[in-house]
Amino acid sequence: MRNRLTFVLLSLVALLTLAACNNQAANTPAAPAAQPTGVLPPVRASSDVVADAVVVPARTADLSLPGGGIVAEILVEEGAQVETGQPLLRVQALRQQAAVAQAEAGVQRATARLAELRAGPRSQEVETAQAAVDAAAAQVQRIQEGAKAEDIEALNAALDAARANLARVREGAPQQQVIAAEADLANAQAALSQAQAAYDRVAGQADVGQRPESLQLQQATNAYNAARARLDDVQQGATAAEIAAAQAQVRQAQAQLASIQAPARASELAAAQAELRRAQAQLDLLQAGVRPETLAAARADLASAEAALQDAQAVLAEAELVAPFAGVVAELLPAVGEQVGPGTPVVRLADFSQWQVETDDLTELNVVRVREAAPVQLTFDALPGVTLPGRVVQIKPIGVNKQGDITYTVVIAPDRWDERLRWNMTAVATIQAER
Numbered sequence: 001m002r003n004r005l006t007f008v009l010l011s012l013v014a015l016l017t018l019a020a021c022n023n024q025a026a027n028t029p030a031a032p033a034a035q036p037t038g039v040l041p042p043v044r045a046s047s048d049v050v051a052d053a054v055v056v057p058a059r060t061a062d063l064s065l066p067g068g069g070i071v072a073e074i075l076v077e078e079g080a081q082v083e084t085g086q087p088l089l090r091v092q093a094l095r096q097q098a099a100v101a102q103a104e105a106g107v108q109r110a111t112a113r114l115a116e117l118r119a120g121p122r123s124q125e126v127e128t129a130q131a132a133v134d135a136a137a138a139q140v141q142r143i144q145e146g147a148k149a150e151d152i153e154a155l156n157a158a159l160d161a162a163r164a165n166l167a168r169v170r171e172g173a174p175q176q177q178v179i180a181a182e183a184d185l186a187n188a189q190a191a192l193s194q195a196q197a198a199y200d201r202v203a204g205q206a207d208v209g210q211r212p213e214s215l216q217l218q219q220a221t222n223a224y225n226a227a228r229a230r231l232d233d234v235q236q237g238a239t240a241a242e243i244a245a246a247q248a249q250v251r252q253a254q255a256q257l258a259s260i261q262a263p264a265r266a267s268e269l270a271a272a273q274a275e276l277r278r279a280q281a282q283l284d285l286l287q288a289g290v291r292p293e294t295l296a297a298a299r300a301d302l303a304s305a306e307a308a309l310q311d312a313q314a315v316l317a318e319a320e321l322v323a324p325f326a327g328v329v330a331e332l333l334p335a336v337g338e339q340v341g342p343g344t345p346v347v348r349l350a351d352f353s354q355w356q357v358e359t360d361d362l363t364e365l366n367v368v369r370v371r372e373a374a375p376v377q378l379t380f381d382a383l384p385g386v387t388l389p390g391r392v393v394q395i396k397p398i399g400v401n402k403q404g405d406i407t408y409t410v411v412i413a414p415d416r417w418d419e420r421l422r423w424n425m426t427a428v429a430t431i432q433a434e435r
Helices: 002-027 094-119 123-145 149-171 175-201 212-236 240-261 266-288 292-317
Strands: 049-064 069-074 087-091 320-322 327-332 345-363 375-380 383-395 400-402 405-414 426-431
Touching (some): 049 327, 049 405, 087 345, 094 292, 123 266, 149 240, 175 212, 345 426, 375 405, 405 426
Antiparallel strands (some): 049 426, 069 087, 327 345, 375 383
């Protein structure tokens, strides 16, 4: 707008001067060729472009968190100098941390599985499989060879012993056992009679129940009853249950002998041979090692787990805001415990080591006359009398609508600097433009 006003004023001055000159020419004879005394020379409009501008750092950034969250820590203060990569603040990240831990466990599991496959079977596993093959082969050989002579002889001896036991059970107790049981009963009878006589002598006394004769009589009676029961048992012979048990032993011995003497059945041999083939196949599988396809699948699982871990770590890293470049924390917006939204600026970072001047006051009529590297003179409202030279370093290609005018931003780099200047101080840029 200032450029337009300047241009209008200069045009008015030129028109007035031109009118005065015309009037003077009309009233003055044309003979003298010299310039009349007191007439001003023609005024030419300046080719420079003058624009309002502001002082800004050469590098600034409004920093935000991609995921937002509740602010848990603020690690810097406003005005602090920070380095590239330095943490500025963190938001709560319990879920992100849990996701990283879960992803790490997945990587460990996939790594262990791949290592297990690469290591192959242990020697103990191979030995166990070999033992199973040997056992199955021995079983096949036993079935094919049939029973051994010593096995048949042993089973015949067991059958004879079972039959002899059955005969003894059926015959009952030997005569010697009967005689011994009768003698024991007679001795018990005599002891009982003696104890009874002794008891009868003191039976009339008031304390007879407390006397030793009473106890001796009771013991003698018990001994007699036991001897009587033993004699009855010996004389009675074996019970039906004892005979049945002895007969069962005989039948079992006969069945075992018949089984070992019988020729092997085809189904038994086929089953034993099938078991041998199964055991041999298991051993061959262990010795062959892991299939390439299985290893490839395990490697793919590990790669997938590592990718999941990287993704979880990236999400966790987004909970921490770090400085993308070295500079000063110019503005710190949130407080601890405050909820910040995704993409909402929370920190303004600026590099105060280098400054520049920007103007967005050049209209489309003026910007076409400005070229990059054009000389510029900078003056400042805050520093009267200070003029700094500079150069145009950038003309942004996109214009914006500003109060009906299309204006463009021009960036100017001063050749030297005054330390008294601050961010957003106003300046006037006089740009040497093309005619």
